[in-house]
Amino acid sequence: MINLSLVFPEIFLSLSIMFLLILGVFKKNSSKLIQNTSLIVLLITAAITFNETLLIQQTYLFNNSVIIDYFSSFMKIVTLIASFLVLSISYNYIKIFKISKIEYPILILSSVLGMMVMISSNDLIVFYMGLELQSLALYVLASFNRDQLKSSEAGLKYFVLSALSSGLLLYGCSLIYGFAGSTNFDIIATQLNSSEYALTFGIVFILVGLAFKISAVPFHMWAPDVYEGSPTSVTLFFAIVPKIAALTVFIRFLYIPFLNLIDQWQMILVFISIASMLLGAIAAIGQTNLKRLIAYSSISHVGYALAGLATGSNDGIQSSVIYITIYILMNLGLFSCLLMLKRNDEYYEEIGDLSGLSKNHPLLSLSLLIILFSLAGIPPLAGFFAKFYIFKSVVEQSMYFLAIVGLLSTVVAAFYYLRIIKIMYFDKEKEKFDTDHSLWLRFSLIFSTLLILIYFIFPSQLIEVISRINII
Amino acid sequence: MNFPILSSLILLPSVGALFLLFIKSDKEKSITVRYVALFTSLVNFFLSIYLWILFDQSTSDFQFVEDRIWIKNLINYKVGVDGISILFIILTTFITPLCIISINNSIKNRLREFLIAVLIMESFMIGVFCSLDLFVFYLFFEAGLIPMFLIIGIWGGVRRVYSAFKFFLFTLLGSVLMLIAIISIYWISGTTDVLKLYELGIDVKYQNLLWLAFFSSFAVKTPMWPVHTWLPDAHVEAPTAGSVLLAAILLKMAGYGFIRFSLGLFPAASEIFTPLIYTLSVIAIIFTSFIALMQEDMKKLIAYSSVAHMGFVTLGIFTIQQQGIEGGIIQMISHGLVSAALFLCVGVVYDRMHSRLIDTYGGIVSIIPKYSVLFMLFTLAALGLPGTSGFVGEFLILMGAFKDNFLVAVIASIGVIIGAAYMLWLYKRVVFGKLINSELKKMVDLDKSEFFILSCLAIPILVIGFYPDILINTIEVSIGDLIKVYNMNIMNK
Numbered sequence: 001m002i003n004l005s006l007v008f009p010e011i012f013l014s015l016s017i018m019f020l021l022i023l024g025v026f027k028k029n030s031s032k033l034i035q036n037t038s039l040i041v042l043l044i045t046a047a048i049t050f051n052e053t054l055l056i057q058q059t060y061l062f063n064n065s066v067i068i069d070y071f072s073s074f075m076k077i078v079t080l081i082a083s084f085l086v087l088s089i090s091y092n093y094i095k096i097f098k099i100s101k102i103e104y105p106i107l108i109l110s111s112v113l114g115m116m117v118m119i120s121s122n123d124l125i126v127f128y129m130g131l132e133l134q135s136l137a138l139y140v141l142a143s144f145n146r147d148q149l150k151s152s153e154a155g156l157k158y159f160v161l162s163a164l165s166s167g168l169l170l171y172g173c174s175l176i177y178g179f180a181g182s183t184n185f186d187i188i189a190t191q192l193n194s195s196e197y198a199l200t201f202g203i204v205f206i207l208v209g210l211a212f213k214i215s216a217v218p219f220h221m222w223a224p225d226v227y228e229g230s231p232t233s234v235t236l237f238f239a240i241v242p243k244i245a246a247l248t249v250f251i252r253f254l255y256i257p258f259l260n261l262i263d264q265w266q267m268i269l270v271f272i273s274i275a276s277m278l279l280g281a282i283a284a285i286g287q288t289n290l291k292r293l294i295a296y297s298s299i300s301h302v303g304y305a306l307a308g309l310a311t312g313s314n315d316g317i318q319s320s321v322i323y324i325t326i327y328i329l330m331n332l333g334l335f336s337c338l339l340m341l342k343r344n345d346e347y348y349e350e351i352g353d354l355s356g357l358s359k360n361h362p363l364l365s366l367s368l369l370i371i372l373f374s375l376a377g378i379p380p381l382a383g384f385f386a387k388f389y390i391f392k393s394v395v396e397q398s399m400y401f402l403a404i405v406g407l408l409s410t411v412v413a414a415f416y417y418l419r420i421i422k423i424m425y426f427d428k429e430k431e432k433f434d435t436d437h438s439l440w441l442r443f444s445l446i447f448s449t450l451l452i453l454i455y456f457i458f459p460s461q462l463i464e465v466i467s468r469i470n471i472i
Numbered sequence: 473m474n475f476p477i478l479s480s481l482i483l484l485p486s487v488g489a490l491f492l493l494f495i496k497s498d499k500e501k502s503i504t505v506r507y508v509a510l511f512t513s514l515v516n517f518f519l520s521i522y523l524w525i526l527f528d529q530s531t532s533d534f535q536f537v538e539d540r541i542w543i544k545n546l547i548n549y550k551v552g553v554d555g556i557s558i559l560f561i562i563l564t565t566f567i568t569p570l571c572i573i574s575i576n577n578s579i580k581n582r583l584r585e586f587l588i589a590v591l592i593m594e595s596f597m598i599g600v601f602c603s604l605d606l607f608v609f610y611l612f613f614e615a616g617l618i619p620m621f622l623i624i625g626i627w628g629g630v631r632r633v634y635s636a637f638k639f640f641l642f643t644l645l646g647s648v649l650m651l652i653a654i655i656s657i658y659w660i661s662g663t664t665d666v667l668k669l670y671e672l673g674i675d676v677k678y679q680n681l682l683w684l685a686f687f688s689s690f691a692v693k694t695p696m697w698p699v700h701t702w703l704p705d706a707h708v709e710a711p712t713a714g715s716v717l718l719a720a721i722l723l724k725m726a727g728y729g730f731i732r733f734s735l736g737l738f739p740a741a742s743e744i745f746t747p748l749i750y751t752l753s754v755i756a757i758i759f760t761s762f763i764a765l766m767q768e769d770m771k772k773l774i775a776y777s778s779v780a781h782m783g784f785v786t787l788g789i790f791t792i793q794q795q796g797i798e799g800g801i802i803q804m805i806s807h808g809l810v811s812a813a814l815f816l817c818v819g820v821v822y823d824r825m826h827s828r829l830i831d832t833y834g835g836i837v838s839i840i841p842k843y844s845v846l847f848m849l850f851t852l853a854a855l856g857l858p859g860t861s862g863f864v865g866e867f868l869i870l871m872g873a874f875k876d877n878f879l880v881a882v883i884a885s886i887g888v889i890i891g892a893a894y895m896l897w898l899y900k901r902v903v904f905g906k907l908i909n910s911e912l913k914k915m916v917d918l919d920k921s922e923f924f925i926l927s928c929l930a931i932p933i934l935v936i937g938f939y940p941d942i943l944i945n946t947i948e949v950s951i952g953d954l955i956k957v958y959n960m961n962i963m964n965k
Contacts, residue, residue, distance in 0.1 A: 362585075373618055378614060378615065378617060378618060378644075379610070379611040379612075379614045379615050380611050380615050384611075384614075388651070388655075391651065391652065391655055392655050392658070392659075395652065395655040395656055395659055396659050400652070400656075403652050403655070404649075404652060407648035407649070407651060407652060408645075408648065410644075410648060411641060411644050411645045411648060414640065414641065414644055415637070415641060418621070418636075418637060418640060418641075421621075421625075422625060422633055422636070422637070425622065425625060425626050426625050426626060426632065426633055426636075456611070459542065459543045460541075460542070460543050460544045463543065463544065463546075464544070
């Protein structure tokens with residue numbers, strides 16, 4: 001008998017989505033109600049996940065196609081909390097842009113559901129199902145501000161490129177299936193051997209598909225355009241939440257079915273990682289739009305997270321998970337600042353708009369300063385520790401080249417973070433921005449900044465939580 | 473005694489800075505803010521003096537050691553002082569209050585933020601000098617970049633943005649290689665605890681690369697030729713208090729790092745790379761002295777002279793002679809005091825005339841006599857006149873150098889002469905000569921606080937000059953043991 005309580009979070013979430021959909025259709029002007037209910041639903045789902053599944057032993061469900069273990073539960077909780085914060089801080093934004101329709105929170109919820117399925121998948125089919133569910137919701141979200149040309153363009157671009165990558169991914173899956181005779185990760189792991197060239201093709205196709213989803217170089221082209229074109233509230237979601245799920249799947253793919261073929265994929269991953277770090281750092285220098293800049297910076301950060309994965313060790317996986325957790329925190333703070341750059345119901349997203357921010361809004365610019373130095377990886381802020389763990393695991397595997405390139409690209413990346421700081425602190429001030437921010441926005445900014453700032457006092461806590469993740 | 477005196481020294485300025493963030497102050501003069509900052513830094517100064525009194529000079533062991541688990545199974549927060557580091561801590565706590573007093577009129581806007589940056593800077597610098605774990609050291613070493621970047625960038629001169637970026641990126645580039653080296657050391661030896669590493673030693677086959685990685689960071693920070701170019705830019709554009717901090721304390725981190733880590737951890741590699749250091753030091757001494765001779769900007773001149781003086785320091789350290797290293801340390805302390813004083817002197821006339829160009833001045837001796845006297849004292853200290861601290865340092869360094877390598881010592885001695893040339897010429901052009909610029913007549917002599925600061929700096933310069941034992945007693949044993957261990961390691965190899 002299958003223990004359904006383990007997938008209760010997913011069941012609860014899907015039932016809530018359907019309920020909210022019906023509610024939204026029948027009740028007029030219910031967007032605010034649905035927004036608030038969705039927030040509660042996300043919290044409850046996180047609580048259920050925490051309660052039911054966090055502490056149990058590794059369990060397989062539905063013919064071994066779904067895996068529930070500490071890792072999946074942890075990542076689900078991170079996803080849920082991140083989407084909760086994302087949804088809560090973006091409410092003012094979607095209200096001002098008049099896109100606060102009932103579909104908005106529901107689409108986010110369905111995307112989250114897709115991610116949860118992805119995180120728990122132990123089977124190619126289940127994985128693909130989750131991936132498509134989250135992607136389809138994201139296509140619509142990207143073009144949610146449909147009256148704006150850029151938003152529609154972003155949605156279309158994302159859709160076309162993402163469909164292409166999904167196609168590649170499916171092709172890879174079918175190749176793998178052809179050789180292993182099964183879609184189950186564990187069975188694939190036992191059936192594969194490295195002598196087949198076509199198998200390598202399969203792995204490469206799957207890696208390409210996944211690299212696209214987390215916008216790693218050379219499959220990053222969509223990210224700047226989509227980040228820039230989408231409404232900021234959606235960009236925020238793009239920058240934070242899908243990365244968690246995609247990274248989890250990345251880890252599972254590499255370390256469960258393909259662990260024996262590490263020679264085949266390690267070089268690819270090292271290349272992707274180095275390319276992302278360097279390109280993200282160099283291309284961001286010329287940007288003038290903050291959202292585009294964040295897109296490139298997130299490409300570069302994904303490169304660091306992948307560097308941890310390329311090591312092929314448990315330490316590496318843990319360092320990647322730590323990295324992505326801290327990355328989420330920093331980006332949350334960064335976007336909170338971005339959402340505060342509002343003057344008379346108009347949002348500003350050019351770097352030049354930050355000019356002299358420190359004169360008019362000392363606290364906001366101080367938080368942004370801390371967040372940016374942390375993103376640049378300067379001690380004693382949290383971002384430094386994230387990078388430190390990555391490089392520690394990389395050096396442990398004697399991958400010095402990767403470590404040196406990674407650290408040198410932090411120097412390049414420091415340049416554009418410093419440029420923003422320069423504009424905030426050294427340049428002439430402009431008009432003041434509004435200060436009537438919602439409570440959630442203030443909370444998330446203060447929360448993330450403080451955590452980044454005092455992380456160095458309690459660095460062991462996060463490690464302790466994450467050190468229980470054992471994949472290999 | 474269980475009172476965590478070193479941690480208090482590190483934390484106190486930060487607490488003061490936090491306090492500054494929250495106190496209310498009148499916008500016009502912000503007296504309260506200034507007094508709070510001054511009070512914090514003075515308390516810290518007296519605490520460090522107390523530390524010096526408690527310090528046992530007869531042993532080279534680390535004292536006041538605190539060891540706490542910080543990141544489980546990975547890194548311990550470990551601090552402690554020996555004879556070498558305690559002097560740098562006192563230098564830091566001594567210079568900071570003077571800096572805070574000195575910003576009377578020079579900083580007009582955002583005084584509170586400036587004081588916060590200075591205090592946080594002090595915390596990090598003390599942390600650098602007393603950390604006994606490589607990782608903790610790196611953390612403080614790097615973290616110092618943030619306040620300094622802001623100090624140069626926000627309160628600096630016209631080209632401040634360029635200078636701030638250059639300063640930040642140069643030093644960051646140097647340090648990231650050190651981070652890799654630290655991680656590698658952890659991987660090789662299983663610990664980053666400096667004391668354990670002293671005992672275990674590091675395998676000779678790794679030493680060269682590790683030494684170079686540390687060197688890349690320290691060379692930029694020292695700064696050694698040819699990576700010194702950030703220093704004149706940073707100095708020229710930084711506000712006076714920023715220049716003082718930079719010259720007096722920041723540059724000393726690298727010299728300290730050379731002694732503590734390059735010599736202590738990688739003796740075999742240090743032996744191999746000594747010729748490299750000698751060459752770069754000698755080039756720095758001669759080359760930058762000539763450059764200093766040509767400068768028209770006073771601050772730039774002093775900045776280049778700093779490079780030359782730091783060249784003496786690295787030369788002294790790598791002689792691996794008792795006198796050489798002692799001289800290196802005394803030269804660092806002396807340079808900390810003298811360059812701070814010289815920058816303050818430039819700051820004094822800059823505040824009045826808003827020009828740093830030597831041409832602007834000339835013949836001011838009759839207008840501001842008090843200033844001229846003190847300025848002369850510091851000029852003479854900078855060129856190493858006997859009776860000032862500069863002499864003791866240079867003399868000991870050259871003595872050590874003569875023991876080790878005659879040629880290098882001879883060339884370095886020529887540097888002393890050029891040093892005298894540019895300093896005296898600077899003094900002549902600024903203070904003596906005909907009074908051409910009639911604007912200068914309006915200048916007023918030192919006010920009370922300026923006089924106080926400069927005398928505060930003059931006293932230790934003279935004391936060390938006449939009675940260097942006050943420093944040598946403290947460092948002697950530690951250096952002796954350092955050299956003993958060093959030679960033992962070389963023998964074993």
